[in-house]
Amino acid sequence: MQAKNWTLKAWFGEKCTYDQGKLGRELNNHFHPILLSMPSKSNSTETNSKNAYDIAIIGTGGSGIAAAIYSARFNLKTVVIGEKYGGLIVDTHLVENYPGFVRLSGYDLMQEFKKHVEDYKDKVTLLDASAQHVKKTKNGFEVETSEGKVSARAIILATGTERKKLNVPGEKEYTNKGVSYCATCDSPLFKNKIVGIVGGSDSAVKEGLLLSEYASKVYVIYRGQQVRAEPINMERLKKAKNVEVITNTNVLEIKGEKFISHVILDKPFQGKKEMPLGGLFIEIGHIVRNELAKELGVALDEKGEIIVDKNSNTNVEGVFSAGDVTNRAWKQLITGVAEGCVAAWSAYEYLNGSSTREKK
Ligand SMILES: Cc1cc2nc3c(=O)[nH]c(=O)nc-3n(C[C@H](O)[C@H](O)[C@H](O)COP(=O)(O)OP(=O)(O)OC[C@H]3O[C@@H](n4cnc5c(N)ncnc54)[C@H](O)[C@@H]3O)c2cc1C
Helix, strand or coil: CCCCEEEEECCCCCEEEEEHHHCHHHHHHHHCCCCCCCCCCCCCCCCCHHHEEEEEEECCEHHHHHHHHHHHHCCCCEEEEECCCEHHHHHCCCECCECCECCECHHHHHHHHHHHHHCCCCCEEEEECCEEEEEECCCCEEEEECCEEEEEEEEEECCCEEECCCCCCCHHHHECCCEECCHHHHHHHHCCCEEEEECCCHHHHHHHHHHHCCCCEEEEECCCCCCCCCHHHHHHHHHCCCEEEECCCCEEEEEECCCEEEEEEEEEECCEEEEECCEEEECCCEEECCHHHHHHCCCECCCCCECCCCCCECCCCCEEECHHHECCCCCCHHHHHHHHHHHHHHHHHHHCCCCCCCCC
16 A cells, blocks of 8 residues: 655644554544535435435444445445544554454555445445434434434444543643544654553553654553553563553643643652653543434443344344444454444344344
């Protein structure tokens, strides 16, 4: 894939040159609106036939796009509604576990998905919009989006998750002034700076390793006893000379003037609770995007995840779900993609008067 260089005015008033593959979210938001065709804006309470679909898939991450490809192959008129094309994976600089692609950025991988779904553009409409409300109607469902209303006979919820906030003083104030939630997007801004990353998961370790290619020093600050990453990433972490892990430690406050200058820890590190930092990345997990599921009366587990059976059925007839938003245990792109495929099949069966629901 040919890398393009983009010059953007960055946070600190500096000009930075980026490699496109590494600049997932920013470029995605600003330069890659995907709109194959869009339903006309409607203020009426009824949707017209142009805006009437067999299936409305909510979420244009990997799970939603996979569901759309299968839905098209089942010959169903499909709309995929998404506010951020590609979903979470586009913020990942390195994907090495998606079969068929040895190593590429999440952004580039989702561009491959885009080419694939565009091949079905006679059946699939990608709508660049936020789905604000959804309700059951006599003939199916109505989705109110930021671009007007659409109706569908079945719904697939593939709404994924959003990043958790640390919720400490200074976090809001210094967001985009040294506090970031995406190393893939922002690492180049921290060249030769000392930075911290809060978190102890595989994602946090991966983000820390990427940061270490730019920053002079990276502290991985984790509240637990031991960071937990895939063995291959743990090996890389051990080998990285400028990455240091601090365990059993919390960040209590973020301080600075115009930009972040330091954080306050809950226990001393090298004799001090005050830790000078030129940047702080937060990678502490995700919150389930279940607002629409709640509106439809879809059953959720104690974590707020959508409860699905093995065929991606929810408890509500005509509503299916796939990917990170569900209560399935192992959340990866490939598992979401597989679930999207199953959800499309179950929706197809449902529309044909059969059910894939597991018998109790
Ligand atoms: C740092 C990091 C590294 C990772 N690395 C890997 C990896 O190497 N390999 C791997 O397989 N997985 C990896 N993952 C996990 C992977 O990103 C997720 O499992 C995958 O993105 C889930 O896809 P999804 O489509 O279910 O959800 P998401 O990717 O979260 O997509 C959901 C989409 O729905 C949209 N949406 C939500 N609500 C609405 C609404 N109301 N209206 C319109 N749109 C809406 C969201 O904006 C989003 O675009 C990583 C995750 C992180 C955080």
